[in-house]
Amino acid sequence: MALYGKLETDIEIRASAEKFHEIIHQRPHHISNICSDxxxxxxxxxxxxxxxxxxxxxxxxxxxxxxxxxxxxxxxDEKNNSFTWKVLEGDLLEYYKSFRIRVQSIPKDEGSVIHFTLEYEKLHEGIPDSHSLLQLCADVSKDIEAYLMGNNNESSFIAKA
Structure with missing residues (x-):
């Protein structure tokens, strides 16, 4: 079993790549209002x-x-609606020596595709790949999609924050 791992997934959403990118990258502090669970x-x-x-x-x-x-x-990379986070501290580092999350919002004719990449180095071989964290990313993306496709009035969004 390799200590280095990489998991990727694509989530198709009906919302625009730009709007999704704006929330998850520029306004992540609003996400808890969208999916507090x-x-x-x-x-x-x-x-x-x-x-x-x-x-x-x-x-x-x-x-x-x-x-x-x-x-x-x-x-x-604002042009390509992408960014990378590196985990510095926290629960993930109990299992991983390093952990990066890359997110790219790719426009389609209708909607967009959100591409997540998790790259990590495990502390030891007994640690499983983080499929459940990748699923969490997908679930949060779907919640953001539902928000963006519903009431996405900017003033009500900010009022909730």
Missing amino acids: KIQGVELHEGEWDKVGTILYWRYVHDGKNCAMKIVIEAV
């Missing part, structure tokens, strides 16, 4: 919300447990 909060720890080098603190539910992670925005 999965994301309990995102706090700005250092920097600006959507800039490389910014540090964010995420509180989320994974495998039925309340979890947390501190991430740094490692790379951003």
Whole structure:
């Protein structure tokens, strides 16, 4: 069993790639209003919300447990609606030496495809691949899609935050 792992998935959504990217990258602190059962909060720890080098603190539910992670925005490509987070601290690092999450929102004729890539190095061979975290990413994406396709009035969105 390899210590290095990479998992990828594509989630098709009806919302635009730009709108999805805007919420998950530029306004992640609003996600807890969209899917509070999965994301309990995102706090700005250092920097600006959507800039490389910014540090964010995420509180989320994974495998039925309340979890947390501190991430740094490692790379951003606004032209291609993509970014990379590197986990600095938190529950994931109990199992992984390193962990990165890449998200790209790809436009289609109607809607978009959200491409998630999880790259990690396990602490030892007995640790399973993180399929459940990839599923959490997919579930959050579907919740964001439902929000964007429903009432996406900007003023009501901000009022909830």
